[in-house]
Amino acid sequence: MKGARTQAGVTQADSESTTTLLRELVAHLRQNRTELREEWARRITEARLLTVMTKDEVFAEATSVYDNYVEALETGTFEALQAYSRNLSERIIPRGVQTDEVVGIVLLLRDVLARSLFGRYHADFDKLNRILDAYEPAANRIAITVAVGFVQERERTIREQQEAIRELSTPVLQVRERLLILPIIGVIDPQRARQLTEQLLRGIRTNRARVVVIDITGVAAMDSNVANHLVLTVEASRLLGATVIVTGLSPEIAQTLVNIGVDLGKMNTVGDLQGGIEEAERLLGYKVVPAGETAPQTQKI
Amino acid sequence: MEVPILKQGPYLIATIQSALADADLLNLRDALVARVGRYRSRGVIVDVTAVDVMDSFASRMLRDIAHMIRLRGAETVIVGFQPEVAFAMVQLGLTLEGVATALDLEEGLAYLDQKLKGAEKDTNASSRSR
Numbered sequence: 191m192k193g194a195r196t197q198a199g200v201t202q203a204d205s206e207s208t209t210t211l212l213r214e215l216v217a218h219l220r221q222n223r224t225e226l227r228e229e230w231a232r233r234i235t236e237a238r239l240l241t242v243m244t245k246d247e248v249f250a251e252a253t254s255v256y257d258n259y260v261e262a263l264e265t266g267t268f269e270a271l272q273a274y275s276r277n278l279s280e281r282i283i284p285r286g287v288q289t290d291e292v293v294g295i296v297l298l299l300r301d302v303l304a305r306s307l308f309g310r311y312h313a314d315f316d317k318l319n320r321i322l323d324a325y326e327p328a329a330n331r332i333a334i335t336v337a338v339g340f341v342q343e344r345e346r347t348i349r350e351q352q353e354a355i356r357e358l359s360t361p362v363l364q365v366r367e368r369l370l371i372l373p374i375i376g377v378i379d380p381q382r383a384r385q386l387t388e389q390l391l392r393g394i395r396t397n398r399a400r401v402v403v404i405d406i407t408g409v410a411a412m413d414s415n416v417a418n419h420l421v422l423t424v425e426a427s428r429l430l431g432a433t434v435i436v437t438g439l440s441p442e443i444a445q446t447l448v449n450i451g452v453d454l455g456k457m458n459t460v461g462d463l464q465g466g467i468e469e470a471e472r473l474l475g476y477k478v479v480p481a482g483e484t485a486p487q488t489q490k491i
Numbered sequence: 492m493e494v495p496i497l498k499q500g501p502y503l504i505a506t507i508q509s510a511l512a513d514a515d516l517l518n519l520r521d522a523l524v525a526r527v528g529r530y531r532s533r534g535v536i537v538d539v540t541a542v543d544v545m546d547s548f549a550s551r552m553l554r555d556i557a558h559m560i561r562l563r564g565a566e567t568v569i570v571g572f573q574p575e576v577a578f579a580m581v582q583l584g585l586t587l588e589g590v591a592t593a594l595d596l597e598e599g600l601a602y603l604d605q606k607l608k609g610a611e612k613d614t615n616a617s618s619r620s621r
Binding site: 284352387388391392394395398399400422423424428429430431432456 | 587
Protein backbone atom coordinates (compact mmCIF):
# COMPACT_ATOMS: atom_id res chain seq x y z
CA MET A 191 0.00 0.00 0.00
CA LYS A 192 2.77 2.33 1.02
CA GLY A 193 4.60 1.76 -2.23
CA ALA A 194 1.50 2.39 -4.28
CA ARG A 195 0.86 5.70 -2.52
CA THR A 196 4.40 6.87 -3.05
CA GLN A 197 4.35 5.91 -6.69
CA ALA A 198 1.06 7.67 -7.29
CA GLY A 199 2.54 10.95 -6.13
CA VAL A 200 5.86 10.70 -7.91
CA THR A 201 7.54 14.03 -8.47
CA GLN A 202 10.87 14.82 -10.05
CA ALA A 203 12.54 14.93 -6.64
CA ASP A 204 10.92 11.68 -5.56
CA SER A 205 12.05 9.70 -8.57
CA GLU A 206 15.52 11.11 -8.15
CA SER A 207 15.63 10.06 -4.58
CA THR A 208 14.38 6.59 -5.61
CA THR A 209 17.42 6.31 -7.85
CA THR A 210 19.71 7.42 -5.07
CA LEU A 211 18.12 5.00 -2.66
CA LEU A 212 18.44 2.13 -5.12
CA ARG A 213 22.07 3.00 -5.61
CA GLU A 214 22.63 2.93 -1.86
CA LEU A 215 20.78 -0.36 -1.70
CA VAL A 216 22.90 -1.90 -4.44
CA ALA A 217 26.06 -0.78 -2.68
CA HIS A 218 24.82 -2.45 0.47
CA LEU A 219 24.02 -5.68 -1.38
CA ARG A 220 27.45 -5.69 -3.05
CA GLN A 221 29.19 -5.20 0.25
CA ASN A 222 27.41 -8.09 1.91
CA ARG A 223 27.44 -10.30 -1.14
CA THR A 224 29.17 -13.33 0.38
CA GLU A 225 27.16 -13.32 3.55
CA LEU A 226 23.74 -12.80 1.96
CA ARG A 227 24.42 -15.33 -0.73
CA GLU A 228 25.35 -17.95 1.82
CA GLU A 229 22.31 -17.10 3.90
CA TRP A 230 20.15 -17.51 0.83
CA ALA A 231 21.69 -20.86 -0.18
CA ARG A 232 21.21 -22.07 3.39
CA ARG A 233 17.53 -21.07 3.37
CA ILE A 234 17.03 -22.81 0.03
CA THR A 235 18.39 -26.04 1.48
CA GLU A 236 16.34 -25.56 4.63
CA ALA A 237 13.16 -25.09 2.67
CA ARG A 238 13.98 -28.27 0.71
CA LEU A 239 13.86 -26.49 -2.61
CA LEU A 240 15.94 -27.58 -5.61
CA THR A 241 16.45 -31.00 -4.03
CA VAL A 242 17.51 -32.46 -7.36
CA MET A 243 20.64 -30.31 -7.37
CA THR A 244 23.75 -30.78 -5.25
CA LYS A 245 24.76 -28.24 -2.64
CA ASP A 246 27.58 -26.92 -4.80
CA GLU A 247 25.31 -26.53 -7.77
CA VAL A 248 22.75 -24.66 -5.71
CA PHE A 249 25.47 -22.37 -4.44
CA ALA A 250 26.86 -21.73 -7.92
CA GLU A 251 23.42 -20.95 -9.31
CA ALA A 252 22.63 -18.84 -6.26
CA THR A 253 25.75 -16.77 -6.90
CA SER A 254 24.89 -16.00 -10.48
CA VAL A 255 21.23 -15.37 -9.71
CA TYR A 256 22.31 -13.03 -6.92
CA ASP A 257 24.63 -11.07 -9.22
CA ASN A 258 22.01 -10.82 -11.91
CA TYR A 259 19.47 -9.77 -9.32
CA VAL A 260 21.65 -6.96 -8.03
CA GLU A 261 22.46 -5.88 -11.55
CA ALA A 262 18.77 -5.71 -12.46
CA LEU A 263 18.16 -3.61 -9.36
CA GLU A 264 21.01 -1.31 -10.30
CA THR A 265 20.27 -0.78 -13.98
CA GLY A 266 16.51 -1.11 -13.83
CA THR A 267 16.64 -3.16 -17.06
CA PHE A 268 15.50 -6.73 -17.06
CA GLU A 269 16.77 -8.05 -20.39
CA ALA A 270 19.93 -9.61 -18.99
CA LEU A 271 18.01 -11.17 -16.12
CA GLN A 272 15.36 -12.44 -18.53
CA ALA A 273 18.00 -14.05 -20.74
CA TYR A 274 19.69 -15.54 -17.69
CA SER A 275 16.46 -16.95 -16.28
CA ARG A 276 15.63 -18.49 -19.65
CA ASN A 277 19.07 -20.03 -19.80
CA LEU A 278 18.77 -21.28 -16.22
CA SER A 279 15.34 -22.76 -16.96
CA GLU A 280 16.73 -24.53 -19.99
CA ARG A 281 19.29 -26.22 -17.77
CA ILE A 282 17.08 -27.10 -14.81
CA ILE A 283 13.80 -28.08 -16.53
CA PRO A 284 15.19 -31.39 -17.84
CA ARG A 285 16.21 -32.20 -14.27
CA GLY A 286 12.64 -31.97 -13.09
CA VAL A 287 12.66 -28.64 -11.23
CA GLN A 288 9.10 -27.48 -10.62
CA THR A 289 7.60 -24.05 -11.07
CA ASP A 290 6.90 -23.66 -7.36
CA GLU A 291 10.57 -24.26 -6.56
CA VAL A 292 11.74 -21.52 -8.90
CA VAL A 293 9.17 -19.05 -7.62
CA GLY A 294 10.05 -20.15 -4.10
CA ILE A 295 13.77 -19.46 -4.38
CA VAL A 296 13.26 -16.03 -5.94
CA LEU A 297 10.84 -15.06 -3.17
CA LEU A 298 13.31 -16.41 -0.61
CA LEU A 299 16.02 -14.16 -2.01
CA ARG A 300 13.62 -11.26 -1.82
CA ASP A 301 12.95 -12.03 1.85
CA VAL A 302 16.62 -12.51 2.70
CA LEU A 303 17.50 -9.15 1.20
CA ALA A 304 14.57 -7.39 2.83
CA ARG A 305 15.57 -8.88 6.18
CA SER A 306 19.10 -7.59 5.76
CA LEU A 307 17.73 -4.13 4.95
CA PHE A 308 15.72 -4.23 8.18
CA GLY A 309 18.87 -5.13 10.02
CA ARG A 310 20.79 -2.28 8.51
CA TYR A 311 18.23 0.52 8.82
CA HIS A 312 16.21 -0.47 11.85
CA ALA A 313 17.48 2.62 13.67
CA ASP A 314 16.14 5.00 11.06
CA PHE A 315 12.56 3.98 10.49
CA ASP A 316 11.79 6.69 7.95
CA LYS A 317 14.78 5.80 5.81
CA LEU A 318 13.88 2.11 6.00
CA ASN A 319 10.44 2.92 4.73
CA ARG A 320 11.79 4.84 1.77
CA ILE A 321 14.34 2.15 0.96
CA LEU A 322 11.64 -0.49 0.99
CA ASP A 323 9.45 1.71 -1.23
CA ALA A 324 12.24 1.71 -3.77
CA TYR A 325 13.17 -1.93 -3.29
CA GLU A 326 9.79 -3.68 -3.25
CA PRO A 327 8.46 -2.77 -6.74
CA ALA A 328 11.80 -3.63 -8.31
CA ALA A 329 12.07 -6.89 -6.39
CA ASN A 330 8.54 -7.88 -7.35
CA ARG A 331 9.25 -7.20 -10.97
CA ILE A 332 12.36 -9.34 -10.79
CA ALA A 333 10.40 -12.19 -9.21
CA ILE A 334 7.78 -11.94 -11.94
CA THR A 335 10.42 -11.82 -14.66
CA VAL A 336 12.15 -14.96 -13.44
CA ALA A 337 8.90 -16.88 -12.90
CA VAL A 338 7.50 -15.90 -16.28
CA GLY A 339 10.81 -16.77 -17.94
CA PHE A 340 10.68 -20.19 -16.37
CA VAL A 341 7.08 -20.85 -17.38
CA GLN A 342 7.69 -19.61 -20.92
CA GLU A 343 10.69 -21.85 -21.28
CA ARG A 344 8.66 -24.79 -20.06
CA GLU A 345 5.88 -24.05 -22.52
CA ARG A 346 8.39 -23.75 -25.31
CA THR A 347 9.80 -27.18 -24.42
CA ILE A 348 6.30 -28.65 -24.39
CA ARG A 349 5.48 -27.10 -27.74
CA GLU A 350 8.67 -28.44 -29.28
CA GLN A 351 7.96 -31.91 -27.97
CA GLN A 352 4.41 -31.82 -29.28
CA GLU A 353 5.75 -30.79 -32.66
CA ALA A 354 8.25 -33.64 -32.58
CA ILE A 355 5.59 -36.17 -31.67
CA ARG A 356 3.40 -34.91 -34.46
CA GLU A 357 6.23 -35.14 -36.98
CA LEU A 358 6.99 -38.66 -35.89
CA SER A 359 3.40 -39.73 -36.03
CA THR A 360 3.02 -39.35 -39.80
CA PRO A 361 5.99 -40.83 -41.60
CA VAL A 362 5.88 -40.91 -45.39
CA LEU A 363 8.11 -43.76 -46.50
CA GLN A 364 9.38 -44.76 -49.87
CA VAL A 365 9.43 -48.56 -50.24
CA ARG A 366 10.22 -48.72 -53.91
CA GLU A 367 10.99 -46.31 -56.70
CA ARG A 368 7.81 -44.20 -57.10
CA LEU A 369 5.92 -46.05 -54.37
CA LEU A 370 5.23 -44.44 -51.01
CA ILE A 371 3.55 -45.90 -47.98
CA LEU A 372 1.92 -43.88 -45.26
CA PRO A 373 1.12 -45.99 -42.21
CA ILE A 374 -1.27 -44.23 -39.86
CA ILE A 375 -1.54 -45.37 -36.26
CA GLY A 376 -3.74 -43.96 -33.53
CA VAL A 377 -6.43 -41.36 -33.40
CA ILE A 378 -6.60 -38.85 -36.21
CA ASP A 379 -7.80 -35.44 -35.10
CA PRO A 380 -8.46 -32.67 -37.61
CA GLN A 381 -5.08 -31.09 -37.04
CA ARG A 382 -3.22 -34.36 -37.56
CA ALA A 383 -5.32 -35.03 -40.64
CA ARG A 384 -4.30 -31.68 -42.08
CA GLN A 385 -0.66 -32.30 -41.36
CA LEU A 386 -0.89 -35.77 -42.83
CA THR A 387 -2.25 -34.42 -46.08
CA GLU A 388 0.41 -31.76 -46.24
CA GLN A 389 3.22 -34.23 -45.71
CA LEU A 390 1.80 -36.73 -48.16
CA LEU A 391 1.33 -34.21 -50.96
CA ARG A 392 4.81 -32.84 -50.38
CA GLY A 393 6.19 -36.38 -50.27
CA ILE A 394 4.55 -37.22 -53.58
CA ARG A 395 6.26 -34.26 -55.14
CA THR A 396 9.71 -34.75 -53.70
CA ASN A 397 9.80 -38.53 -54.26
CA ARG A 398 8.03 -38.30 -57.63
CA ALA A 399 5.66 -40.99 -56.44
CA ARG A 400 3.09 -42.53 -58.73
CA VAL A 401 1.39 -44.81 -56.27
CA VAL A 402 0.74 -44.23 -52.56
CA VAL A 403 -0.49 -46.85 -50.12
CA ILE A 404 -2.21 -45.36 -47.08
CA ASP A 405 -2.48 -48.03 -44.41
CA ILE A 406 -5.04 -47.31 -41.70
CA THR A 407 -4.96 -50.69 -39.96
CA GLY A 408 -3.90 -48.89 -36.80
CA VAL A 409 -6.84 -46.50 -36.82
CA ALA A 410 -9.79 -47.89 -34.91
CA ALA A 411 -12.36 -45.32 -35.92
CA MET A 412 -12.65 -41.91 -37.49
CA ASP A 413 -15.42 -39.37 -37.52
CA SER A 414 -17.04 -38.25 -40.74
CA ASN A 415 -14.97 -35.03 -40.87
CA VAL A 416 -11.72 -36.93 -40.89
CA ALA A 417 -13.10 -39.51 -43.31
CA ASN A 418 -14.04 -36.69 -45.62
CA HIS A 419 -10.57 -35.28 -45.28
CA LEU A 420 -9.14 -38.65 -46.26
CA VAL A 421 -11.25 -38.62 -49.41
CA LEU A 422 -10.06 -35.10 -50.23
CA THR A 423 -6.47 -36.25 -49.77
CA VAL A 424 -7.03 -39.10 -52.20
CA GLU A 425 -8.44 -36.70 -54.77
CA ALA A 426 -5.69 -34.13 -54.27
CA SER A 427 -3.09 -36.86 -54.76
CA ARG A 428 -4.74 -37.78 -58.02
CA LEU A 429 -4.36 -34.18 -59.19
CA LEU A 430 -0.64 -34.59 -58.56
CA GLY A 431 -0.69 -37.66 -60.75
CA ALA A 432 -0.49 -40.26 -57.99
CA THR A 433 -2.87 -43.15 -57.41
CA VAL A 434 -3.82 -43.76 -53.80
CA ILE A 435 -4.60 -47.20 -52.43
CA VAL A 436 -6.18 -47.27 -48.99
CA THR A 437 -5.64 -50.47 -47.02
CA GLY A 438 -6.73 -51.94 -43.72
CA LEU A 439 -10.11 -50.30 -43.32
CA SER A 440 -11.80 -51.51 -40.16
CA PRO A 441 -15.50 -52.38 -40.34
CA GLU A 442 -16.34 -49.18 -38.40
CA ILE A 443 -14.43 -46.99 -40.80
CA ALA A 444 -15.97 -48.76 -43.76
CA GLN A 445 -19.36 -47.94 -42.32
CA THR A 446 -18.42 -44.30 -41.78
CA LEU A 447 -17.24 -44.02 -45.38
CA VAL A 448 -20.44 -45.56 -46.69
CA ASN A 449 -22.52 -43.28 -44.46
CA ILE A 450 -20.91 -40.14 -45.80
CA GLY A 451 -21.51 -41.46 -49.29
CA VAL A 452 -17.99 -41.78 -50.67
CA ASP A 453 -17.86 -42.40 -54.39
CA LEU A 454 -16.12 -45.77 -54.35
CA GLY A 455 -15.09 -45.36 -57.96
CA LYS A 456 -12.64 -42.73 -56.80
CA MET A 457 -11.26 -44.65 -53.88
CA ASN A 458 -9.08 -47.66 -54.40
CA THR A 459 -9.21 -49.94 -51.35
CA VAL A 460 -7.49 -53.23 -50.60
CA GLY A 461 -7.91 -55.45 -47.53
CA ASP A 462 -4.45 -55.33 -45.98
CA LEU A 463 -1.08 -53.68 -46.42
CA GLN A 464 0.40 -56.68 -48.21
CA GLY A 465 -2.41 -56.69 -50.73
CA GLY A 466 -2.03 -52.94 -51.12
CA ILE A 467 1.66 -53.15 -51.89
CA GLU A 468 1.06 -56.00 -54.34
CA GLU A 469 -1.60 -53.95 -56.08
CA ALA A 470 0.75 -50.95 -56.17
CA GLU A 471 3.53 -53.06 -57.69
CA ARG A 472 1.12 -54.29 -60.31
CA LEU A 473 0.19 -50.69 -61.16
CA LEU A 474 3.87 -49.76 -61.43
CA GLY A 475 4.65 -52.82 -63.54
CA TYR A 476 6.92 -54.51 -61.02
CA LYS A 477 7.07 -58.21 -60.66
CA VAL A 478 8.92 -59.71 -57.73
CA VAL A 479 10.74 -62.92 -58.66
CA PRO A 480 12.46 -65.14 -56.06
CA ALA A 481 16.22 -65.22 -56.58
CA GLY A 482 17.42 -67.97 -58.96
CA GLU A 483 14.05 -68.38 -60.53
CA THR A 484 13.44 -67.13 -64.02
CA ALA A 485 10.10 -68.71 -64.77
CA PRO A 486 7.31 -66.21 -65.17
CA GLN A 487 5.23 -68.19 -62.69
CA THR A 488 6.27 -66.39 -59.53
CA GLN A 489 5.03 -65.36 -56.22
CA LYS A 490 4.81 -61.67 -55.44
CA ILE A 491 6.01 -60.41 -52.14
CA MET B 492 -1.01 -12.86 -71.36
CA GLU B 493 -0.97 -15.39 -74.14
CA VAL B 494 0.05 -18.96 -73.42
CA PRO B 495 2.70 -20.31 -75.79
CA ILE B 496 1.80 -23.64 -77.39
CA LEU B 497 4.73 -25.77 -78.46
CA LYS B 498 4.59 -28.67 -80.83
CA GLN B 499 6.68 -31.63 -79.74
CA GLY B 500 6.35 -34.64 -82.03
CA PRO B 501 2.80 -35.87 -81.91
CA TYR B 502 2.03 -33.73 -78.84
CA LEU B 503 1.21 -30.13 -78.05
CA ILE B 504 2.58 -28.57 -74.88
CA ALA B 505 1.04 -25.46 -73.34
CA THR B 506 2.81 -24.03 -70.31
CA ILE B 507 0.80 -21.58 -68.26
CA GLN B 508 3.25 -19.05 -66.86
CA SER B 509 1.09 -17.15 -64.38
CA ALA B 510 -2.45 -16.74 -63.16
CA LEU B 511 -4.56 -16.17 -66.25
CA ALA B 512 -7.52 -13.89 -66.88
CA ASP B 513 -10.72 -15.58 -67.99
CA ALA B 514 -10.32 -14.30 -71.55
CA ASP B 515 -6.83 -15.78 -71.79
CA LEU B 516 -8.17 -19.15 -70.73
CA LEU B 517 -10.84 -19.02 -73.39
CA ASN B 518 -8.18 -18.13 -75.96
CA LEU B 519 -6.02 -21.01 -74.77
CA ARG B 520 -8.94 -23.42 -75.14
CA ASP B 521 -9.75 -22.25 -78.65
CA ALA B 522 -6.12 -22.27 -79.76
CA LEU B 523 -5.49 -25.78 -78.40
CA VAL B 524 -8.63 -27.23 -79.92
CA ALA B 525 -7.84 -25.65 -83.26
CA ARG B 526 -4.21 -26.76 -83.32
CA VAL B 527 -4.94 -30.33 -82.35
CA GLY B 528 -6.75 -30.55 -85.68
CA ARG B 529 -4.21 -28.59 -87.66
CA TYR B 530 -1.16 -30.57 -86.49
CA ARG B 531 -3.01 -33.88 -86.22
CA SER B 532 -1.70 -34.12 -82.65
CA ARG B 533 -2.33 -37.21 -80.58
CA GLY B 534 -1.95 -35.64 -77.17
CA VAL B 535 -1.97 -32.34 -75.30
CA ILE B 536 -0.10 -31.45 -72.13
CA VAL B 537 -1.13 -28.42 -70.11
CA ASP B 538 1.56 -27.51 -67.58
CA VAL B 539 0.32 -25.62 -64.53
CA THR B 540 3.52 -25.76 -62.44
CA ALA B 541 3.72 -21.98 -62.19
CA VAL B 542 0.08 -21.53 -61.20
CA ASP B 543 -0.44 -20.88 -57.50
CA VAL B 544 -4.13 -20.00 -57.58
CA MET B 545 -6.76 -22.01 -59.38
CA ASP B 546 -10.33 -20.70 -59.28
CA SER B 547 -13.47 -22.50 -60.34
CA PHE B 548 -13.49 -20.92 -63.77
CA ALA B 549 -9.92 -21.95 -64.49
CA SER B 550 -10.49 -25.52 -63.39
CA ARG B 551 -13.70 -25.71 -65.41
CA MET B 552 -11.75 -24.49 -68.42
CA LEU B 553 -9.14 -27.19 -67.89
CA ARG B 554 -11.88 -29.78 -67.76
CA ASP B 555 -13.53 -28.32 -70.88
CA ILE B 556 -10.22 -28.34 -72.72
CA ALA B 557 -9.68 -32.00 -71.83
CA HIS B 558 -13.16 -33.03 -72.89
CA MET B 559 -13.15 -31.01 -76.12
CA ILE B 560 -9.78 -32.40 -77.09
CA ARG B 561 -10.99 -35.92 -76.44
CA LEU B 562 -13.87 -35.23 -78.84
CA ARG B 563 -11.26 -34.06 -81.35
CA GLY B 564 -9.54 -37.42 -81.06
CA ALA B 565 -6.59 -36.70 -78.77
CA GLU B 566 -5.70 -37.19 -75.10
CA THR B 567 -5.09 -34.43 -72.59
CA VAL B 568 -3.04 -34.55 -69.42
CA ILE B 569 -2.71 -31.71 -66.92
CA VAL B 570 0.67 -31.70 -65.21
CA GLY B 571 2.43 -29.93 -62.36
CA PHE B 572 -0.26 -29.11 -59.81
CA GLN B 573 1.30 -27.67 -56.65
CA PRO B 574 0.34 -29.61 -53.50
CA GLU B 575 -1.37 -26.57 -51.94
CA VAL B 576 -3.28 -25.86 -55.13
CA ALA B 577 -4.38 -29.47 -55.41
CA PHE B 578 -5.71 -29.56 -51.88
CA ALA B 579 -7.45 -26.20 -52.18
CA MET B 580 -9.12 -27.42 -55.37
CA VAL B 581 -10.52 -30.62 -53.89
CA GLN B 582 -11.75 -28.69 -50.87
CA LEU B 583 -13.73 -26.51 -53.24
CA GLY B 584 -14.98 -29.63 -55.01
CA LEU B 585 -13.00 -28.93 -58.18
CA THR B 586 -11.76 -32.46 -58.74
CA LEU B 587 -11.35 -32.40 -62.54
CA GLU B 588 -13.22 -35.65 -62.98
CA GLY B 589 -12.38 -37.59 -66.09
CA VAL B 590 -9.23 -35.57 -66.71
CA ALA B 591 -5.84 -37.24 -66.62
CA THR B 592 -3.23 -35.64 -64.39
CA ALA B 593 0.48 -36.26 -63.88
CA LEU B 594 3.21 -35.01 -61.60
CA ASP B 595 5.28 -33.08 -64.13
CA LEU B 596 6.03 -32.75 -67.81
CA GLU B 597 8.15 -35.88 -67.92
CA GLU B 598 5.43 -37.97 -66.32
CA GLY B 599 2.86 -36.43 -68.63
CA LEU B 600 4.87 -37.37 -71.70
CA ALA B 601 5.33 -40.90 -70.36
CA TYR B 602 1.60 -41.16 -69.79
CA LEU B 603 0.78 -40.03 -73.33
CA ASP B 604 3.41 -42.37 -74.83
CA GLN B 605 1.86 -45.26 -72.99
CA LYS B 606 -1.64 -44.28 -74.10
CA LEU B 607 -0.49 -43.97 -77.70
CA LYS B 608 1.25 -47.34 -77.59
CA GLY B 609 -1.82 -48.91 -76.05
CA ALA B 610 -4.04 -47.45 -78.76
CA GLU B 611 -1.73 -48.76 -81.50
CA LYS B 612 -1.70 -52.21 -79.95
CA ASP B 613 -5.48 -52.12 -79.80
CA THR B 614 -5.81 -51.18 -83.45
CA ASN B 615 -3.32 -53.87 -84.44
CA ALA B 616 -5.20 -56.43 -82.43
CA SER B 617 -8.56 -55.45 -83.82
CA SER B 618 -7.26 -55.34 -87.42
CA ARG B 619 -5.76 -58.78 -86.98
CA SER B 620 -8.92 -60.18 -85.56
CA ARG B 621 -10.88 -58.80 -88.46
